Amino acid sequence: MCLGIPGKVIEIRDDAGLPMGKVDFGGVRKEACLAYLPEVQLGDYVIVHVGFAISRVDEEEALKTLEILATMGDMVRSELATMGPGMDEPTVVSDDGTPATGAFGGAPA
Amino acid sequence: MKYLDEYRDPVLAKKLVAEIHRVTTRPWTLMEVCGGQTHTIVKQGIDEALPSGVRMIHGPGCPVCVTPLEQVDKALAIAARPDVIFTSYGDMLRVPGSSTDLLALKARGADVRIVYSPLDALKIALANPDRQVVFFAVGFETTAPANAMAVAEAARRGIDNFSVLVSHVLVPPAMTALLDSPQNQVQAFLAAGHVCAVMGWTEYEPIAERYRVPIVVTGFEPLDLLEGILMAIRQLEEGRAEVENQYVRAVKREGVPLAQRQIFEVFEVGERKWRGVGEIPASGYRLREPYARFDAERKFDVGEIQTNEHPACIAGAILTGAKLPLDCTAYGTLCTPQKPLGAPMVSSEGTCAAFFSAGRGLGGARSPLPVTPLVQVAPIGRAGVAEAPR
Amino acid sequence: MSVEPEPFAVSDGSSPLTERSGRSADAGATIEPEGVYCPAPIAEGERVILGHGSGGQLSNALLRDVIGPALAAAAPGGPANDAAVVDVAGNRVAFTSDSFVVSPIRFPGGDIGELAVNGTVNDLAMMGAQPLAISLAYVIEEGLPLEELAAITASAAHAAAQAGARIVTGDTKVVGRGAADRLFVNTAGIGLVPDGVAPAADRARPGDAIILSGPIGLHGVAIMSVREGLEFEVEIASDTQALNGLVATMLAVEPGIRVLRDPTRGGLSSSLNEIAASSGVGMVLDEAAIPIPGPVRAACEMLGLDPFHVANEGKLVAIVPADSADTVVAAMRALPEGEGAARIGEVVADHPGMVTIRTIVGSERIVDMLVGEQLPRIC
Numbered sequence: 001m002c003l004g005i006p007g008k009v010i011e012i013r014d015d016a017g018l019p020m021g022k023v024d025f026g027g028v029r030k031e032a033c034l035a036y037l038p039e040v041q042l043g044d045y046v047i048v049h050v051g052f053a054i055s056r057v058d059e060e061e062a063l064k065t066l067e068i069l070a071t072m073g074d075m076v077r078s079e080l081a082t083m084g085p086g087m088d089e090p091t092v093v094s095d096d097g098t099p100a101t102g103a104f105g106g107a108p109a
Numbered sequence: 110m111k112y113l114d115e116y117r118d119p120v121l122a123k124k125l126v127a128e129i130h131r132v133t134t135r136p137w138t139l140m141e142v143c144g145g146q147t148h149t150i151v152k153q154g155i156d157e158a159l160p161s162g163v164r165m166i167h168g169p170g171c172p173v174c175v176t177p178l179e180q181v182d183k184a185l186a187i188a189a190r191p192d193v194i195f196t197s198y199g200d201m202l203r204v205p206g207s208s209t210d211l212l213a214l215k216a217r218g219a220d221v222r223i224v225y226s227p228l229d230a231l232k233i234a235l236a237n238p239d240r241q242v243v244f245f246a247v248g249f250e251t252t253a254p255a256n257a258m259a260v261a262e263a264a265r266r267g268i269d270n271f272s273v274l275v276s277h278v279l280v281p282p283a284m285t286a287l288l289d290s291p292q293n294q295v296q297a298f299l300a301a302g303h304v305c306a307v308m309g310w311t312e313y314e315p316i317a318e319r320y321r322v323p324i325v326v327t328g329f330e331p332l333d334l335l336e337g338i339l340m341a342i343r344q345l346e347e348g349r350a351e352v353e354n355q356y357v358r359a360v361k362r363e364g365v366p367l368a369q370r371q372i373f374e375v376f377e378v379g380e381r382k383w384r385g386v387g388e389i390p391a392s393g394y395r396l397r398e399p400y401a402r403f404d405a406e407r408k409f410d411v412g413e414i415q416t417n418e419h420p421a422c423i424a425g426a427i428l429t430g431a432k433l434p435l436d437c438t439a440y441g442t443l444c445t446p447q448k449p450l451g452a453p454m455v456s457s458e459g460t461c462a463a464f465f466s467a468g469r470g471l472g473g474a475r476s477p478l479p480v481t482p483l484v485q486v487a488p489i490g491r492a493g494v495a496e497a498p499r
Numbered sequence: 500m501s502v503e504p505e506p507f508a509v510s511d512g513s514s515p516l517t518e519r520s521g522r523s524a525d526a527g528a529t530i531e532p533e534g535v536y537c538p539a540p541i542a543e544g545e546r547v548i549l550g551h552g553s554g555g556q557l558s559n560a561l562l563r564d565v566i567g568p569a570l571a572a573a574a575p576g577g578p579a580n581d582a583a584v585v586d587v588a589g590n591r592v593a594f595t596s597d598s599f600v601v602s603p604i605r606f607p608g609g610d611i612g613e614l615a616v617n618g619t620v621n622d623l624a625m626m627g628a629q630p631l632a633i634s635l636a637y638v639i640e641e642g643l644p645l646e647e648l649a650a651i652t653a654s655a656a657h658a659a660a661q662a663g664a665r666i667v668t669g670d671t672k673v674v675g676r677g678a679a680d681r682l683f684v685n686t687a688g689i690g691l692v693p694d695g696v697a698p699a700a701d702r703a704r705p706g707d708a709i710i711l712s713g714p715i716g717l718h719g720v721a722i723m724s725v726r727e728g729l730e731f732e733v734e735i736a737s738d739t740q741a742l743n744g745l746v747a748t749m750l751a752v753e754p755g756i757r758v759l760r761d762p763t764r765g766g767l768s769s770s771l772n773e774i775a776a777s778s779g780v781g782m783v784l785d786e787a788a789i790p791i792p793g794p795v796r797a798a799c800e801m802l803g804l805d806p807f808h809v810a811n812e813g814k815l816v817a818i819v820p821a822d823s824a825d826t827v828v829a830a831m832r833a834l835p836e837g838e839g840a841a842r843i844g845e846v847v848a849d850h851p852g853m854v855t856i857r858t859i860v861g862s863e864r865i866v867d868m869l870v871g872e873q874l875p876r877i878c
Contacts, residue, residue: 003145004251004303004329005800006112006359018228018262022732025801026110027794028724029732033228036254036368045112047306047359048801050198050248051226052255054368055306055359057112062358069121069332072128110797119787119859126860154862200803216548225729225802331860447556468853468865 004049006057009034009042023048112358116330125335126158129342136162137345138294139338140287142280143249143301144171144459145329151463153331155338163342166295167427167460168287169386172248172278173200174424174451174459177382178416180276181206184245186411187274188219193409194237196230197245199223203455207416210455227259227273234263234271243405246273251303253277253394254368257375260396260403272405275395278381280304281312282392288320292431297341299327299334302356309364313352321350328356375400384424384451422451427460434461435470552600554764554810555869559773580700581625581760584692591692593628595619599684604651607721608736611684612655614812617741618763619688620662624743625759625815627698627750628690630664635686637671640679651682662741664688695754700777702757705848708824709782710817712745712831713738713839715767716795719809729802735794740813745836749817752830758818761811765869768807768854770816772868776852784844784856784866808869818846 011022012034019034023046032048034040037056045057141147147167150156156165169175185206188195195211202212202223215221220240224230227244234242246256256273263271280301287293300313305326313324323344327337337355344351354360372394381393396404421439426432434440434453444450446462453459464470550557567574582595597618604611620630635655639648659666717738724733742761749756758778762770767789775782791806799806813836819827824842831837844856854866 003801003803004306005797006110008111016266018258026113026797027734027792028797028801030225030801033226033255033258035258036365036371038367047303049251049303050255051228052258054251054254054303055365058358062112062115065336065355065357066115066121069124069336072124110793110800113800117859119861122860152864153858153860154864155860157862158860212548212550213546216546223729335860447550447560466865466867468855468867 004047004054006045006047007032009040009044009046009053012040012042021046021053023053113330116328116332118332122331122335125332125339129163129335129339130160132339132346133160133163133342134346136164137296137342138164138166139297139299139341140166140168140295141299141301141327141334142168142170142284143299143304143329144174145303146170146299146301146327146334147460147463149329149331149334151467151469154467155331155334159338163338165338167463168295168298169283169383170301171453171459172252172276173198173204173455174453175278175383175386176201176204176247176276177384178207179382179414180247180274181210182414182416183406183411184211184274185209185214186414187243187405187409188214188221190241190409192241194220194222194233194240194242195245196222196224196233196242198225198247200455201245201247203449205419205449205451205455227255228262231259231262231268231271234268238270240270241408242271243409244271244273246275246277248277249280249301249304250277250308250372251301251306253372253376254307254365257371260375260400261371263403264400269402272403272408273396274405275376275393276381277376277394278383279378279392279394281316282389283383283386284313284316285320286386286389286392288316288322295322297323297345298325299337299341300324300352302326302328302333302360305354305356305364306360307364307368309362309369310352310354310360311362317350317352323350324352326352326354326356326360328359419450424451424453427453433470434464437461441465441470552764553869554766555769555808558765581622582628582688584626584697593623593626593690593692594687595622595689596687597622597685599686600680601722602680603722603725604647604682606725606737607733608718609739610651610654611682612651612653613658614737614739615684615686616655616658616662616664616666617739617812619686620658620664620741620743621761621813621815623688623690624741624746625698625761626690626692627696627746627756627759628692629743629747630662630688630690632667633659633664633686633688635666635669635684637669638679638683638685639671639673640681641673641676643681648682658741662743664741693750696750696756698756698759700758700760700774701779703774703778703780703782703818703846704757705780705846706821707757707818707846708821708842709771709784709844709846710819710824710828710831711767711789711841711843712742712815712817712837713813713841714790714792714795715762715811715814716791716799716806716809718763718812719766720795720798722810723798723802731798731801733794733798735792738811738813740836742813742815742836745815745831745834748830748834748837749827753819753823753827755823756817756819756827758816760816762814762816763812764810766806766808766810767816768805768866769868771854771866772852774816774818775846775854778846779851781847781850781852782844782854783847783863784854786856786858788841788843790839790841805869807866821845 005025007023007025009021010024013020020031021034022029023032033052037053040046040056046053047055147170181204187193203210211221230244260273310326317324323341325337325340327333340353340355376394377397378391379393379395382388423432423437439450444454446454446465449455454461551561582593584591584593599611599615601611619633623630717735721735721737723729724731758774760770771782795806828840828842831840855863856866857863
């Protein structure tokens with residue numbers, strides 16, 4: 001339980017005694033209460049659930065996870081090719097909706 | 110979107126799937142407890158990509174689904190009152206009570222409003238001083254800090270026309286109740302990532318040790334789930350039973366201490382009935398005495414509620430993972446998301462709804478999930494049926 | 500806080516997971532699913548609920564079970580299309596009617612006036628027709644500022660001029676406070692369908708290509724962002740626009756376009772499911788090929804909504820013979836209304852009536868139709 005998504009804190013202010021932040025989720029901005037994460041600063045990423053920041057995203061750990069995944073196993077392209085439908089790298093869509101080229105999501109894979 | 114898109118990379122996803130296949134040498138049964146994880150697993154077809162011996166059981170991870178019928182009926186009784194503005198998270202609106210649901214009540218003229226955050230409910234209370242504003246405080250531990258803050262703020266600012274109908278449920282007691290059941294088949298758990306972000310994972314260590322089950326704190330994106338499943342299977346294959354953290358970017362062992370402190374300032378642990386499952390001791394929160402005046406149950410004296418669960422609904426068996434929706438005679442026929450008989454079909458996180466929306470078992474030409482007979486167990490909530498021998 | 504849970508004492512022979520019903524297990528009894536009888540389910544089908552207007556399954560059920568049967572004597576029957584085509588002295592006239600009840604009546608990217616005109620023009624365009632004449636009728640709630648009424652009407656006029664349509668008649672009614680949500684708009688529109696052009700919901704065939712004219716979810720998210728209880732800031736606007744110019748270009752390149760549909764309420768998945776059902780075909784979509792703008796995805800993530808269920812207003816889906824797909828897409832991309840056009844899938848003979856999608860994990864899952872009202876969720 002569950003629906004918490006990561007966003008960037010772009011503003012911090014006080015609202016009648018409660019620290020509130022404006023959080024940017026990839027183009028959508030919404031207020032979130034920062035009361036539980038006093039150490040959060042502008043530019044930090046937080047996980048927001050029902051209008052509350054419940055955790056700060058640890059950027060280092062996030063990158064580590066992706067690195068581990070990227071270097072995992074010694075998969076050969078041909079092995080990947082035998083694994084089923086949807087195998088071709090899909091086209092990426094940029095924010096204005098037009099197709100672009102490149103790895104999906106632009107992750108450091 | 111940063112910190113989301115990267116965890117949906119299809120190339121990495123396929124690598125993880127391949128690695129899972131590589132390390133799995135025996136059949137295993139895993140359970141994810143969180144509805145959001147169920148949603149991703151079913152929507153992305155993750156369980157179908159796993160080796161055929163690995164079975165994912167979808168646990169009671171949807172707090173909306175497990176909200177006891179009594180609480181839903183109380184909510185309906187309160188919302189029907191003309192002096193009340195009843196506020197709730199969106200997904201509670203279609204949960205069937207004994208005879209109706211909040212959305213239908215709204216159609217009949219009750220002032221029922223969806224809010225995104227409990228603080229919005231407080232704002233409504235401030236803006237409507239002559240009405241009573243009640244907030245349906247549902248959720249797992251993830252939502253408790255928000256719900257607690259609403260009550261704490263109401264107290265601090267003297268917002269006396271505000272009250273909450275509490276129906277919190279806790280994950281660890283549910284896990285141990287499952288593990289204690291003689292029918293239990295689960296050998297490893299994926300623990301709910303955001304529950305643990307708040308509470309940390311110290312409560313799970315004694316569980317892993319006592320029951321010898323691996324528990325992996327897991328996130329919600331496809332890569333998170335695949336990695337969590339991989340870590341759990343590795344533990345099983347190696348004979349380990351520890352708590353591990355896959356969701357390292359968001360979860361620390363101690364959780365968020367300030368949030369925990371706020372929760373326990375406002376709430377205390379108490380009994381909770383889980384819809385379709387029954388009473389699990391010490392598995393819910395209730396308001397502490399100093400906050401009693403914000404307890405909607407006391408404020409509105411809703412009296413003795415006679416509940417009436419639909420007899421065809423096997424929610425209990427679904428929620429404990431004992432049965433799949435495909436095993437339910439009402440699934441897809443009498444019971445659909447349009448006309449749900451029970452909670453797991455209402456909430457889009459519920460197992461039945463997740464299955465239905467992915468089209469499983471609905472007789473399409475491509476029905477991805479083979480219908481395999483499960484061990485016969487007594488459907489919970491049905492009258493007079495018993496356990497067949499295993 | 501470390502509450503160590505006590506193992507549940509199983510003293511009375513019952514499992515911790517048994518409902519407290521006081522009944523004990525009967526050794527030797529077995530389950531007989533066939534023996535379970537199902538009494539009538541909760542009879543909450545007696546009133547119209549919001550979900551009936553959502554454009555999804557409930558809407559279809561309302562038409563099928565209540566409105567359709569009641570109209571039977573007067574209605575021609577046949578597949579549900581965006582507009583009707585009636586024969587008028589040898590001409591094929593497209594005829595459509597719509598009501599607009601959006602709230603708020605002014606939203607990022609437009610207002611109810613232009614929405615109404617564009618929506619009507621588009622319904623005609625989906626039958627291949629250029630708009631000839633439109634009617635505009637208002638039901639106004641007492642108290643609406645005159646300035647707003649004037650501004651919205653000017654918007655409607657401007658939209659009509661843009662589309663080359665004329666607003667030729669209308670009506671105005673005023674109702675008491677609370678009897679209408681500020682302003683309801685009803686329209687009707689007529690247009691001529693050219694010879695040789697007959698897009699219809701039941702004409703999709705296996706092998707055809709499915710084309711989408713641009714990114715989805717913009718209108719619905721723009722509206723939701725100003726909806727009470729959910730307010731959020733987002734830099735997107737409703738995509739409301741007239742598509743008759745785009746359709747004319749597409750038909751010039753491929754007059755044999757099989758189906759045109761604008762995925763409004765109910766979103767992309769509802770439209771595709773309806774077409775699949777009407778045509779008796781299946782569809783397979785490619786998740787990666789469907790353009791969803793970042794902020795739309797973000798808003799849907801935040802609220803727990805499915806972008807495929809979110810309403811659009813200036814988009815269309817076209818089903819065309821496979822060998823003209825690329826030419827059609829290229830022609831679309833040359834116009835601003837079609838700049839994000841993309842081929843998103845194909846029509847298949849398998850699983851008729853069902854739409855599936857290839858996920859990033861490589862699995863295929865079914866794309867469901869919206870059921871009722873879209874509700875934001877916490878789970």
